[in-house]
Amino acid sequence: MAEKEITLMKGNEAIAHAAIRCGCDGYFGYPITPQSEVLETLAEQKPWETTGMVVVQAESEVSSINMVYGGACTGKRVMTSSSSPGVSLMQEGISYLAGAELPALVVNVSRGGPGLGTIQPSQADYFQTVKGGGHGDYRLITLAPASVQEMADFVDLAFELAFRYRNPAMILSDGAIGQMMEKVVLPPFKPRRSEEQIASECPWATIGRKGGRKPNIITSLELRSEEMEIINLRIQAKYREIEKKEVRFEEYMTDDAEYLIVAFGSAARISKKVISIAREQGIKVGLLRPITLWPFPSAKIAELGSRMKGILTLEINAGQMVEDVRLAVECKVPVQYFGRLGGIIPEPEEVVEVLKKMVK
């Protein structure tokens, strides 16, 4: 068996390489720090000469997401990437994608806000992502990578989930994972789907009504309230199915744990260091890392929470996911939050101090 090729690259570069390798048909993006390497890597790789993947630098994030919408209508694997302020601009388009039930991938390499904020890493877009930053009752399948390897692996997974459920998917990363270099094994090459495959797998796609079939019309508009309610109920039923089937998480040292840290992405990596220091000092603590932020691993947290003395959420924001953790355990366990703001990454030692106070 051939050995897997290990390369060293940034998280943003891994996104670009993974996109080319997983049969992505089109990327539409606009530069913004700290994610610009995605578009730069694609431009440098020239996939239009190899796989035939289209790469367009748009005039704005508003345009990017609407290019993604147009491309998604054709049943192709299309994506964009941006960082927090740019993703804010995309919210209308994301709502349209969800409303029209279109599969697409949006990558957010998030940075500190609000406003223009900072270019340093942050997890402050949790609410925007999982509570619906755009208008209307919709959900975004959200994957939170904690390593460069997961940046690469989640591109194909996000597309698979997006197409399985005809719903946009988000990779919610941050400036640390986007910018840091790590070892990565890139996914194997997978060919782009042929037009015939798309026509059969996506019978809804607007690719021209070949063979005299009925026209396909993609819209999120329905002026009759009774009809619109039926559409909404159908979409909600799909969301319940996703919540049932697609929850993903990682458990770390929870078997004997008396305390639980819940953290995702970069904060989960820091948490592992926290756990090693805390355990040396006799605090039995474990980690639950949600990989899908929506659907959220509420049931798992409730189950673990029932045998914990306390839960700490570590977030690089002002305390957003903590609300969902409290809901999950229905306040039967004390849940505390710790985090840093403004683009500052929490130090493991300061988190250990918080744990020590919890234990007292």
Place this chain on the structure above:
Amino acid sequence: MTREEIIREENLVYKKPELLNDVPMHYCPGCSHGVVHKLISEVIAEMGMQEKSIGISPVGCAVFAYKYIDIDWEEAAHGRAPALATAVKRLLPDRLVFTYQGDGDLACIGTGETIHALNRGENITIIFINNAIYGMTGGQMAPTTLLGMKTVTCPYGRDPKLHGYPLKITEIAATLEGTCYVTRQSVQNVGAILKAKRAIRKAFEYSMQGKGSNLVEIVSTCNTNWKMTPEKANQWMEENMFPFYQLGDLKDNGNK
């Protein structure tokens, strides 16, 4: 004679284009949209592109264009149709891709998408219905509303001190390197309709030949919000719109 005998092929002098769906239109009687829909339907059929056409409808009166022309359609967010069209045409280069947009959609909220799609030279056609008003939302001032013209948001007439000037986006488009064919047409009488049809055909053909982006503006009426009869609206358009929005080709690089 029976009805069947009367409608025999050799007796027909005019019929509804096959691609125009046999459904009631929501457009007001006298509106220009129906005529332009008919022309697009005819041109697509004459080019044999029924199975290869993708239309992008706007937000505005023409939001339901997808109900009327029997091809695949995508309904865009307000102003973003050229962004959708860009992606569709890049992903499916052998398809006929066009947007159908009003003045509020194209020349106001979607100015950025319009200018940049045109300037990238995307091989698409933008059909631009300019009736100088927001029709669907009830007759508000548009970027193309003429000076002095009354709307519900400039009830005393458009005043440049308060509202700025009407935007000639088609003239701007003609200056862009990426555009191949930029023209301004109208559909108020048979002669104008035939010219407009030729312009749409030319734009569609250039887009299929990969010659760049194409913009066909149709100066139109909105008799409902202009509060005129259809006939009076056409007359008002000729007297007031045409001097400012002059008809004809602004650019034709198709044979260069």
